[in-house]
């Protein structure tokens with residue numbers, strides 16, 4: 346079975362009520378390229394159909410705008426949090442629980458983004474616990490991994506990325522609700538996109554790692570998406586690579602160019 350193409354929009358800590366409302370309206374009115382496989386504006390996602398051709402689209406506004414987005418965004422596009430805590434409801438000031446996300450109709454969360462790993466100093470063990478909690482609570486996880494420029498130059502990319510994944514594999518056996526986002530840190534927000542070869546190489550190695558560490562089934566079925574300066578201009582070549590199953594888009598997800606990325610021919 347072909348893996349369903351997946352495009353996530355990570356708004357990061359951007360936006361206001363007005364700006365997010367404008368983005369929601371844009372998404373609600375977006376026209377799809379008929380070459381995606383379907384025609385009409387309601388074809389982004391339909392969870393009642395088993396389609397390999399229709400792209401799955403998920404957007405991740407900051408926590409303050411999750412409910413606004415879910416309330417006004419058309420059905421068929423899912424909403425993701427950018428983080429979730431690993432404990433049930435309780436005395437954890439400033440955190441959001443998995444059950445609170447579910448209660449608000451939020452079906453995905455991003456975890457392990459390098460901005461949280463580096464700036465907030467989140468370690469792989471915490472990210473693994475959060476991943477386990479999200480999955481146990483019925484929330485899908487966009488699990489981000491990626492190396493710094495220094496690590497790439499020291500030829501440590503695969504070692505770093507697989508160590509980040511291994512922390513999750515220690516706690517999680519079922520990877521069917523995980524989408525892995527490979528995001529080289531040096532490509533995030535820098536305008537310096539990985540070459541198709543660089544991205545494909547790492548995605549291939551991640552798939553190999555899944556086969557040897559998780560299962561052959563996880564290797565074949567897990568979506569591995571690329572993030573890091575993806576635009577409507579550079580997404581096409583990346584999308585044609587055999588192990589690239591979509592994108593996690595930052596800056597460009599705030600702009601109309603996002604629809605061209607969703608509609609990319611592959």
Ligand SMILES: O=C[C@H](O)COP(=O)(O)O
Nearest residue numbers: 355533534573574595596
């Ligand atoms: O989560 C998204 C990535 O950090 C990529 O961000 P970017 O597209 O702005 O480089």
